Amino acid sequence: MARTKVEQHALTRAELLRQGRQIFSTAGYADAATEDIVRQAGLTRGALYYHFRDKRALFEAVVEDVAREMADKIDAAAIPAKSAFDGLVLGTHAFLDACLDPAARRVYLVDAPSVLGWHRWREIDGRHGMRTLRVGVDAVLAERPDRALSPEPVTYLLSGALNEAAMWLHEAKDEATARREIDRMLLLLFERLFGGRRKGR
Amino acid sequence: MARTKVEQHALTRAELLRQGRQIFSTAGYADAATEDIVRQAGLTRGALYYHFRDKRALFEAVVEDVAREMADKIDAAAIPAKSAFDGLVLGTHAFLDACLDPAARRVYLVDAPSVLGWHRWREIDGRHGMRTLRVGVDAVLAERPDRALSPEPVTYLLSGALNEAAMWLHEAKDEATARREIDRMLLLLFERLFGGRRKGR
DNA sequence: TCCTGTAGCATACAGACTGTATGTACGCAT
DNA sequence: ATGCGTACATACAGTCTGTATGCTACAGGA
Numbered sequence: 001m002a003r004t005k006v007e008q009h010a011l012t013r014a015e016l017l018r019q020g021r022q023i024f025s026t027a028g029y030a031d032a033a034t035e036d037i038v039r040q041a042g043l044t045r046g047a048l049y050y051h052f053r054d055k056r057a058l059f060e061a062v063v064e065d066v067a068r069e070m071a072d073k074i075d076a077a078a079i080p081a082k083s084a085f086d087g088l089v090l091g092t093h094a095f096l097d098a099c100l101d102p103a104a105r106r107v108y109l110v111d112a113p114s115v116l117g118w119h120r121w122r123e124i125d126g127r128h129g130m131r132t133l134r135v136g137v138d139a140v141l142a143e144r145p146d147r148a149l150s151p152e153p154v155t156y157l158l159s160g161a162l163n164e165a166a167m168w169l170h171e172a173k174d175e176a177t178a179r180r181e182i183d184r185m186l187l188l189l190f191e192r193l194f195g196g197r198r199k200g201r
Numbered sequence: 202m203a204r205t206k207v208e209q210h211a212l213t214r215a216e217l218l219r220q221g222r223q224i225f226s227t228a229g230y231a232d233a234a235t236e237d238i239v240r241q242a243g244l245t246r247g248a249l250y251y252h253f254r255d256k257r258a259l260f261e262a263v264v265e266d267v268a269r270e271m272a273d274k275i276d277a278a279a280i281p282a283k284s285a286f287d288g289l290v291l292g293t294h295a296f297l298d299a300c301l302d303p304a305a306r307r308v309y310l311v312d313a314p315s316v317l318g319w320h321r322w323r324e325i326d327g328r329h330g331m332r333t334l335r336v337g338v339d340a341v342l343a344e345r346p347d348r349a350l351s352p353e354p355v356t357y358l359l360s361g362a363l364n365e366a367a368m369w370l371h372e373a374k375d376e377a378t379a380r381r382e383i384d385r386m387l388l389l390l391f392e393r394l395f396g397g398r399r400k401g402r
Numbered sequence: 403t404c405c406t407g408t409a410g411c412a413t414a415c416a417g418a419c420t421g422t423a424t425g426t427a428c429g430c431a432t
Numbered sequence: 433a434t435g436c437g438t439a440c441a442t443a444c445a446g447t448c449t450g451t452a453t454g455c456t457a458c459a460g461g462a
Contacts, residue, residue, distance in 0.1 A: 004458090028315070029232065033448070045449090046412045048328055054450070101401070113252075114315035118306075141420075153366075153386040160365025161358040167319055168357050184355040192393045205429085210439075234419070246420090247441045257423070 015041045021062045025103040029059055029111045058109075060124075067128035068106045070098045074132040085194065088156035091136050092162060092186055095129070095157055096179070099166035109163055113196050130159050145193050154193070161189070216242045222263045226304040228311045230260055243362050260316055261325075262307075267309045268329035269310070271299045275333040285340035286395065292337050293387055295361060296330070297380070300367035310364055331360050345396050362390070 019040040023032045034055055036049050053060040062189035077094030098104050113121040122130075134155045141151060165182050172178030221242040224233045235256055239249050241315050253259040278295030282288035301303050314322040323331075335356045343351060373379030 007377075012410080028318075030316075034450095035448080044412050047410075049450070050409090052413060055448095074242040110319050111315050114312050115231075118311050119372065122368075122372065148389055150382060150386060153382055154371050156365050157362040157386065157390065160363070161360070163365070164357050164361025165325075165354075168354075171323065173319065181354055182349060184350060185358065188349055190356065190393060193390060213439080234423095236419080245441050248439075250421070251427095251438090251440060 001150060003136055012041075012047060016043070016051055016058065017062055017065060021065065021103050021107065022105050024059060024062055024111070026106075028106060029115045034058075048100075056168050056196065058125070059111075060120075061138050062103075063108060063112045063116065063121075063124060066101075067104050067124055070095065070104060070108070071128035071132050072099050074135075078132075078136065084136070084143040085190070088190060089187060091132055092190075095132075095162060096166055096169065096182070097126065098186070099169070100140065103168065105167060109167060131156065133159055133162070133176040140194050162186075175182075208268055210355050213244065213248060214365075217244070217249055217252055217259065218263055218266060220290075220306065221259050222266065222304050224258060225263055225308050225312070226302075227307075229366065230316045234309060235259075237291075257316065260312075262319075264313045264317065264322075265308060267302075267304050268325055271296065271305060271309070272329035273316060274299050275329070275330070279333070285337070285344040286391070288387060289337040289341050292333060294384065296333075296363060297370065297383070306368060306371065310368060318328060331356065334363070335361055341391075341395050345394060350395070363387075 016037065019037050020032075023040065024038050025083075027036075029096045034045055036046055037058075038045050048055075048058065052061065059152065075092045078087040078091040081090050099109070108121050112124075115126070134151065137155050137158070141149060169175065169178055169182060209316075217238065218237050224238050224241065229235075235246055235249055238259075239246050242248075249256075249259065253262065275292045275295045279288040279292040282291050300310070313325075317325070337351065338352050338356050340360070342350060366387065369377065370379055370383060
């Protein structure tokens, strides 16, 4: 009992983030009323505007959270990899798994670039999702050197392809089959792009 | 003088689309006030709500226009191609050129999926931009048969990569250099994905 | 322990914007 | 000429965001 003020501060902020994430995920940013968010958090809009400068700032904080969580999952998934190439594959699978969360798709992939602006979104993604991808690409290129491939363009081309794949997955009628086909096609893409075989697979 | 009513109808609608496209491109959908759009068109909001059900319907009509224009340019660019593979390359160049237009990036690539919903956007894109890409991919696969490649996943993976490339191009400091590097990397990607040499591999 | 300041919210208010309802003038067919 | 529907303009209501102000309980110094 008798929570200290600094504890309460963190608790309230976290609750606003939680409920904001939930409402943003289901309704989308534009149709998410701040009144609904604070009501679900058992607060009023006064609390929201005390903790965040405006609605957009709350959204950006949610985006940061989502991005961080996804990057953590991807990093963790790549750890047990036998090779850099396997690490890239495992990371890719972890990314697609993370996109099972509606917040990852609606908030992070769809609304964020529009609400925050593409430039700002790219900056955030560059510190999280795309960073993990860049690390994977660099590792593969260290393992399979290829002068023709520039890491940076390769990274964002793959990033775009992966984001699109994640969205497309949830439009398919048979999700399991679609997932297998995507996994297969991504593996093929990686193999052909980075060189079919290199000291065995 | 004395324009007939049916002429006036088309003229007014076209003007709303013109000004809407301009305002949406610069301000973004959310910050584009309908009042500003109709003022630039020399009208009032009554005219807008007569021609379109709501603001979103106007935006969707603009998106359709932009999508159609882009697809037309891509189709036209691919005509003089010597081979299906060249057609794909020429088409991608035309796409990147079309994305010099801010409306193509802000309206079509960034705002449209968020405002119209990803599903609706995918449907529109499927009839225009992605359709041209699919045609190109199918032609290349007819030219260079490859049982391992499924046309549909390959198409949207490439679509995602291309959209990302188009956005990234305009973040680069030296746009000309970035463009050359992207062209080179896309060509490399196509060659390796579809098989480096003719009916070989 | 008491007193005071301020953090952490709640409440009240103003402005902006969308969508709708209503008004109106002009063209066009009869 | 006259009645009617199209193509707008005008007026209004509802919703939402952001801000300004009010209130209360706790923290910290004397």
